[in-house]
Amino acid sequence: MEKTKPANVKLHKNPYxxxxxxxxxxxxxxxxxxxxxxxxxxxxxxxMEHSAYWTPGVINTGDMVFVKRVTSVNNVVTYVQGRENxxxxxxxxxxxILYRSPGGSIIIHRAIMYISWSNNNLIVKGYNNQSWIEKIxxxxxxxxxxxxxxxxxxxxxxxxxxxxxxxxxxxxxASQFVKYNAKYHSYEAADQTIFNYPPVNISNVVGIAFGQxxxxxxxxxxxxxxxxxxxxxxxxxxxxxxxxxxxxxxMITVIILPYDKIFKxxxxxxx
Numbered sequence: 280m281e282k283t284k285p286a287n288v289k290l291h292k293n294p295y296x297x298x299x300x301x302x303x304x305x306x307x308x309x310x311x312x313x314x315x316x317x318x319x320x321x322x323x324x325x326x327m328e329h330s331a332y333w334t335p336g337v338i339n340t341g342d343m344v345f346v347k348r349v350t351s352v353n354n355v356v357t358y359v360q361g362r363e364n365x366x367x368x369x370x371x372x373x374x375x376i377l378y379r380s381p382g383g384s385i386i387i388h389r390a391i392m393y394i395s396w397s398n399n400n401l402i403v404k405g406y407n408n409q410s411w412i413e414k415i416x417x418x419x420x421x422x423x424x425x426x427x428x429x430x431x432x433x434x435x436x437x438x439x440x441x442x443x444x445x446x447x448x449x450x451x452x453a454s455q456f457v458k459y460n461a462k463y464h465s466y467e468a469a470d471q472t473i474f475n476y477p478p479v480n481i482s483n484v485v486g487i488a489f490g491q492x493x494x495x496x497x498x499x500x501x502x503x504x505x506x507x508x509x510x511x512x513x514x515x516x517x518x519x520x521x522x523x524x525x526x527x528x529x530m531i532t533v534i535i536l537p538y539d540k541i542f543k544x545x546x547x548x549x550x
Contacts, residue, residue, distance in 0.1 A: 319343045320377060321496035322387055325514035326448030329370055329426045333516040337370040340514045341497035346377055346486040352393055359392045360405035371449055377485040380476060388446040394435060394478055395442040420463045427453035430465035433472055443478025446470045494523040
């Protein structure tokens with residue numbers, strides 16, 4: 280009786296094994312570069328959106344952004360600095376940072392400027408009498424800002440002696456509910472005005488956002504919604520669920536493809 284030889288499974292030729300190895304290596308590389316665990320954060324609200332529709336290149340509700348740890352003010356490029364040197368991320372000048380609010384929640388907003396004080400005089404890092412920004416005592420006005428092209432202003436008189444980042448969601452400046460300042464023909468849309476948060480100290484900055492995975496964070500958010508832990512569920516940009524569905528269908532297709540048969544057919548056609 281002829282003995283049957285045991286099956287010789289060559290894992291290095293298994294496409295699923297190779298895909299898993301590649302994904303693990305990518306994730307490990309991102310984690311090492313990030314310096315954070317977990318290295319990603321899901322965006323829960325529309326405060327960074329630039330349109331009612333899902334928009335590529337900006338931060339939309341349900342997107343997953345990667346987070347890189349920072350330990351110095353110099354590691355963050357603010358809107359003021361970015362507008363001066365042309366550096367932009369997610370469709371606008373400067374870095375988007377993740378920071379802990381006084382209540383302990385994590386906020387994902389853009390760093391607009393870094394302020395400090397010298398003998399009660401306000402210092403704005405990167406301010407150099409540019410034509411588009413004006414410093415009037417403790418008030419700062421930035422003209423033609425963001426996708427809404429509105430003027431922005433903030434009075435930091437209540438924060439004398441407190442150094443830190445002034446922050447704002449890109450979408451907040453375009454909101455119809457934000458306070459209008461008739462004196463400077465501007466809108467007071469900073470977190471420090473709307474929520475009365477103090478300027479964000481570097482010790483409260485979790486990191487800066489980089490890159491993103493679109494839509495997939497909606498899966499987690501909808502699970503939270505079932506437990507009534509996602510109060511901003513109505514903020515999802517239009518077409519997001521359509522793109523999520525198409526992405527899931529593509530992922531399932533990639534998983535169930537008969538790779539062995541495909542490879543055999545390719546090898547056969549080359550003979």
